[in-house]
Amino acid sequence: MTDLATRLRDVDLAEPPLGFDTDELADRAARRVRRRSATVVLAAVVALAALLVLPVRERVALVPSLAEQSRIRSALAEAVTRALPGVRDLALSPAGAGPARMSVTAEFVDAGGRPGDFRLTVRGAGAAQEVVPAGGLCTWTDQVPHCVRLPQPGGGVLVLSELVYKDVDGNPVPVGINGFLYRPDGSTVILTGGLRLQLTEEQLTKVITDPALALPQ
Amino acid sequence: MRAAEDAGFREFAAARALALRRTAYLLCGDWHLAEDLVQLTLIKLYRVWPKITRRGPVDNYARQVLLRCWLDEARRPWRRRERRDGVVPDQPSPSPETGISGPLLRALAEVPPKQRAAVVLRYCADLPAAEVAQVLRCSEGTVRSQAARGLETLRGVLEQSAERSAW
Numbered sequence: 001m002t003d004l005a006t007r008l009r010d011v012d013l014a015e016p017p018l019g020f021d022t023d024e025l026a027d028r029a030a031r032r033v034r035r036r037s038a039t040v041v042l043a044a045v046v047a048l049a050a051l052l053v054l055p056v057r058e059r060v061a062l063v064p065s066l067a068e069q070s071r072i073r074s075a076l077a078e079a080v081t082r083a084l085p086g087v088r089d090l091a092l093s094p095a096g097a098g099p100a101r102m103s104v105t106a107e108f109v110d111a112g113g114r115p116g117d118f119r120l121t122v123r124g125a126g127a128a129q130e131v132v133p134a135g136g137l138c139t140w141t142d143q144v145p146h147c148v149r150l151p152q153p154g155g156g157v158l159v160l161s162e163l164v165y166k167d168v169d170g171n172p173v174p175v176g177i178n179g180f181l182y183r184p185d186g187s188t189v190i191l192t193g194g195l196r197l198q199l200t201e202e203q204l205t206k207v208i209t210d211p212a213l214a215l216p217q
Numbered sequence: 218m219r220a221a222e223d224a225g226f227r228e229f230a231a232a233r234a235l236a237l238r239r240t241a242y243l244l245c246g247d248w249h250l251a252e253d254l255v256q257l258t259l260i261k262l263y264r265v266w267p268k269i270t271r272r273g274p275v276d277n278y279a280r281q282v283l284l285r286c287w288l289d290e291a292r293r294p295w296r297r298r299e300r301r302d303g304v305v306p307d308q309p310s311p312s313p314e315t316g317i318s319g320p321l322l323r324a325l326a327e328v329p330p331k332q333r334a335a336v337v338l339r340y341c342a343d344l345p346a347a348e349v350a351q352v353l354r355c356s357e358g359t360v361r362s363q364a365a366r367g368l369e370t371l372r373g374v375l376e377q378s379a380e381r382s383a384w
Binding site for chain 2: 004005007009016020025028029036184212
């Protein structure tokens, strides 16, 4: 072992001259360090600017928690019960959720025994950009013959629109009433009628304007 | 980095580049790769130069960085199968096969990386076990056992190659 160790200590290498200039290498290293520092500063500035410039509602848009979704469904059940006295067999099922948004499908049988259904979507302010602005509604007069804007106490606006389609003879056939509630804080509630019994304007207004149907900011 | 620190780095790089390249060559067995490893090591050292010089001598830290660069490179052998710079060297690289060290160097290349690192630092660079332990980030006992195993492997490889040449 000693002999081998000695041979390793005395190892004879035919070394070529150094293929790079150490001063040039130091210049290159210095440039890299400067560039790296500049990038870090730039990234910090961009991140800070984004934090300062973006409105609060665009910074965080979380999917509503399961507890929050359950609370909304309970509030909807109470609102439907108040708006449709004698309603029975009310079934609420989740119909999707996303950042600052959740939907519920409601099926029910009214006091007269007629089955009906609708879909309700609640959006927080963080999902406001997904909704057509209130000013964009009530403009397609051929498909929306009946459309009203109802200013709400405390700000906001409720838009009720009745959709129709034309049959083969060109006669308008009502499809149902949809409701769009725009709150002053940017949150929205949209109720779209199903294919069966429709809610009346009064019932729809009672349900959609329930203050409990709101997601936190 | 202050001007004095920059000057200190330049002095260190000029004084130690050859020794580092020699260690790198013993580890990887390729002069071109050895130069690349040394340049990468020096660039990495530059970034932390003010901090490491405050802690004391930087030789062992430099070897540590070099070793890590080589181990990283060894894990990606496909990167080194061809020269990618497209430049043909002006003069042929001196062959390490000349002289008495040739077979020894070829045999060294067959020793597993960690044992090879222990053997190169302990014997070729002639560092005390304590310093090798610092570079390899392990205990002195581990250095001794790795170096001993490395020598055993080396001896085995040399004996096998001697037998092959006898045939």
